[in-house]
Amino acid sequence: MGQLTEYPVMRKRRGLASGFVGLGMGLVLGLILVNYRSSTSPLLGSHVNSSRPTPSARSSGPGPVDLRESDRINASASSLVFVGVMTAQKYLDTRAKAVYETWVSSLPGRMAFFSSESSTVPESCPELPLVPLPKVDDSYPPQKKSFLMLQYMWQHFGEKFEWFLRADDDVYVRTDRLERLLRSVDSRRARYIGQAGRGNSEEFGLLSLEYDENFCMGGPGVVMSRETLKRIVPHIKYCLKNLYTTHEDVELGRCVQKYAGIPCTWSYEMQSILYHNSSGDQAFTGNLKRKEVHRAITLHPVKSPPHMYRLHNYMRELRIQELQHERVQLHRDIQTMAKQLDIGMDRLQDYILAKDVPLFPIKSNSEDYLGDTLMLGVPAGLRAFKPSNAKEVVPWDFLSRSEYSLADSNPRRRIHSDVKEGLEDITREVMASINACSRQRGRVVEERSALYGYRRVDAFGADTILDLLLVYRKYRGRKVTLPVRRHVYLHQHFTGLEIREVEDLQEVDVSQQRANEKSLKNILRGGFLNLNFNGYQDSDPILRKTIHFVLPLSGRYEAFQRFLNNYEDVCLRNNERTQLLLILYPEGTGNSFNKSLSLVQDLKYRHPGAVIEVLHGSREFSRAKALHQGASTLQDEDLLFFIDVDIAFARDALLRIRLNTVKGRRVYFPVVYSQFDPRVVLSESSPRQETFAVDETLGYWRQFGFGIVSLFKADYLTVGGFDLSILGWGKEDVDLYEKMVKSDLNVFRAADTQLVHVFHEVECDRRLPSAQLSMCKGTRADTYAGTVQLANLIYAHPEYLQFAKTRREKITNPAG
Missing domain, CATH: 1.20.5 (Single alpha-helices involved in coiled-coils or other helix-helix interfaces)
Structure with a gap:
């Protein structure tokens, strides 16, 4: 019985001791676990794939694993928003990788990708911040993935960030504008921001929504404040167990409405801020210069990764334009203050604001130079450029349905694509400026059309005057709709040259x-x-390209003599990497064939190292067959330059040929300057015309001439080469050009002042087919003189006009 009375006492004492020991061990284990957990990544938790790099290895990345103890709400510029992107294993190395490498880099916060439990980081992007959610698969709809992602975000980052963004892997976010929006809203209150929806017409009434309930559509992105996430996370299990539809965003909206007590933002503006393009897979694949793209904070959907990169580059271009505009504005402020303080512009570069604080710390000889205030600081206005005499006056071009220019020999022409695009940019930016405060004023102004305008370009920039037809709509108070006309006066300032090699x-x-x-x-x-x-020429990959001149010739001894002299002066005496391949046809009369051969032998004798080869053409001359014969003797890697005997060239033209011709990617069709008949445009007392003197009164640009071309032989064969059935003069070059345009090659055209077609009489064989004969006669007419010279000639000789009238009457009235 003594034992019976002692045993309970002993058990009681052991129980107290065990309790204290257990409590102590628990505290120790708890401290160990807390220290271990704080030493591991707070993002990845216990579900991270072990193959991922450590946080220290990824410290340079924009991911959320580099959270610091100093990151607290409102304590860091990088703790504004946490973004959770829902994705799937099959999209990790495509869409998710594109998102991570584009807009995430400038995010004012942290982000992570949330996927199925079995997901792993792709080898193509080992730094991708991935959270594989336990007991979650990639099935659709992703309701469980969405709710558990929000739960994870709150549990790991609820005390770190003001805002939380739920996004898809096919959305693009303009992070600078997102930051501007979120910093303008009180994050301490419950907020549920997105594009409000109640379902489409087919789903209306089937989503179990009350009359005053809505949801934020998930595609363009959903933003929740910390308070909102705090209220709904404890009830996520209940929301998951009580689903009424298969729509993840609808169920999230229902959960927020029930437990946070707020609906999605009822705001018409959200349709443009969080923009959803209904074109599906074709969204954002076309022209990006649209007001919807420029106004948006998020753009959805971007299904193709290449288009995500394209969209990102376009947004970076817009940001560069904004910075350039700010730069010009600062220079204008500097110039204005310098005038107010009576500081000479010549002193600005070395002006000291305070001790050891120069106004321009970077001098003009540095690549980071901030720019010349004397040039960039000119105040905005249509009178920035002040001509000193009448010749310096820049005329205005008139714009309506067509463009009228006093500076062009053809005064009326269609509006060129670059001018049209510029006018669209101007109109879009002006309308955005007009409607910047439309919501506060309760009105909106819409553009209908541009009735007419004026445009000119001077040394400082471009000036534009537009007469716009607008529609004024007032939707607050008394509703009014009125058509109005307004003039736009705009000066666009040049910002300096940007050069890349x-x-x-x-x-x-x-x-x-x-x-x-x-x-x-x-x-x-x-x-x-x-x-x-x-030997810089040997080390430069561009200058190492050997140009193979391919020249067809039949007769034309004097012209060939001039061409060889030109070739010797430019190529042989400068040790240029060139070779000449001559396809020589015998002429019916004269001895030009043998004389041309003698010229070649003499040239090779003077330059023993020159590579000059002569091929003999047979039968009737055909430019297409001659060029094809010459190309057939060369290698696929050779750079060919199809040229005519009447072309004069300078050394810089060879550099442009090498630069603008890229194997498998680009062919070069230079626009050649063609001389007028000197007997018409030059008087007898005028000095001899210089070969490379480019003037609209002495010649014209052959915009529709395609005979001079540089390309690689492999590309020539790829498109099928010349049509060898074309005989005689012309048309073979147009046929080759059309083949190039229809191929995958890029066709590059540019005017070259150092490729000049020297004037010669054009003889048109009447035996040519009608199309070729018409082209030949047109070319012959173009070479006489310009429009101004011909008009002056007719004014000086009225009998020419009378002769033309008489001839026309005879043609139209043969009986008379």
Whole structure:
């Protein structure tokens, strides 16, 4: 019995001791777990794939794993918003990777991708911040994924961020505008921001929504404040167990309405801010210069990763334009203050604001130079440029349905695409400025059309005057709709040159290239090697290209003599990498064939290292067959330059041929300057016309001439080459040009002042087919003189006009 009385007492004492020991061990284990958890990534938790890199290895990335203890609400610029992007395993290396490499880089906060439990980080993007949610798959609809993602975001980051954005992997976010919006809203209150919806016409009444309930559509993105997330997270299990529809965004809206007590923002403006394009897979694949794209904060859906990168680059361009505009505004402010303070513009570059605080810390000889205030600081206005004499006056071009220009020999023409695009940009920006405060004023102004306008470009920029037809709509108070007309006066200032160097369409890092060259020179110059670095032509990949001149010739001895002299002066005496391939046809009369051969032999004798080859053409002359015969003897990697004997060229033209011709990607059709008949445009007392003197009174640009072209032989074969059935003069070049345009190659055209077609009489064989004969006669007429010279000629000789009238009457009335 003593034992019976002692046993309970002993058990009681052991129980107290065990309790204290257990409590102590629990505290120790708890501290260990807390320390262990704080030492691991707060984003990834216990569900992160072990193959992911450690946070220290990814500290340079924009992901959320680099949270710091200093990151508290309103304490850091990087703790404004946390973005959770829902995705799936099959999209991790495509859509998710594109999102991570585009707009996420400038996010004012952190983000993570949420996917199924079995998801792993793709090898193509090992830094991708991925959270595989437990007990979640990638099935659709992703209701469980969406709710558990919000739960995860609150549990791990609820105390870190003011706002939380739920997004899809096919949405693009303009992070600067998102930040501007969120910082303008009180995040301490419950907020549920998005594009409100109640379902489409087919779903109306079937979503179990009350008359005053709605939901935020998930596609364009949903923003919740910290307070909203705090209220709904404790009830997420209940919301998941009580689903009425298969729509994830509808159920989220129902949950927010029930437990946070707020609906989605009833705001018409959200349709344009959080923009959803209903074109499906074709959304944002076309022209991005639209007001919907420019106004939006989020754009949805962007289904194709390449289009995500394209959209991101376009938004970066818009940001560059904004910064350039701010830069010009600052220079204008500097100039205005300098005038107010009576500081000379010549003193601005070295002006000191305070001790050791210069106004321009970066001098003009640096690549980071901020710009010349004397140029960029000119105040906005249509009188920025003040001509000193009548010749400097810049005329205005009149714009309506067509464009009228006093500076062009053809005064009435269609509005060119660049001008049209510029006018659309101007109108869009002006309308955005007019409607900037439309919501506060209760009115909106819509553009109908531009009735007419004026435009000119001077040394400082472009001036534009537009007469716009607008519609004024007042929707607050007394509703009014009125048509109005307003004039727009706009000055667009030049911001300086931006230069980048490319080699075969690939941009070159000039600073790195110079550093490598300098390092190489320091290593190899001097010493026992004693290398010479004067052979720049051998090291430059562009100058290493050998140009193969392919020249067809029949007769034309004097012209060929002039061409060889030109070739010798430009190519052979300058050691240019060129080769000449002559396809020589015998002429019916004269001895030009043998004389041309003698010229070639003499040239090869003077320059033994020159590569000049002569092929003999047979039968009747055909330019298409001659060029094809010459191209057939060359290699696929050779750069061909199809040229005529009447073309004069300078050395810089060779550089442009090399730069503008890229194998497999681009062919070059230069626009050649063609001389008028000197007997018409030059008087007897005028000096001899210089070969490369480009003037609208002395010649014209052959915009519709395609005979001169540089391309690689492989590309020539790819498009099928010349149509060898075309005989005689013309048409073969147009046929080849059309083939190039229809191919996957890029056709580059540009006027070249150093490719000149020297005047010669054009003889049109009447045996040519009608199409070729018509083209030949048109070319012959174009070479006489310009419109102004011909008009002056007729004014000076009225008998010419009378002769033309008489001839026309005979043609139209043969009986008379």
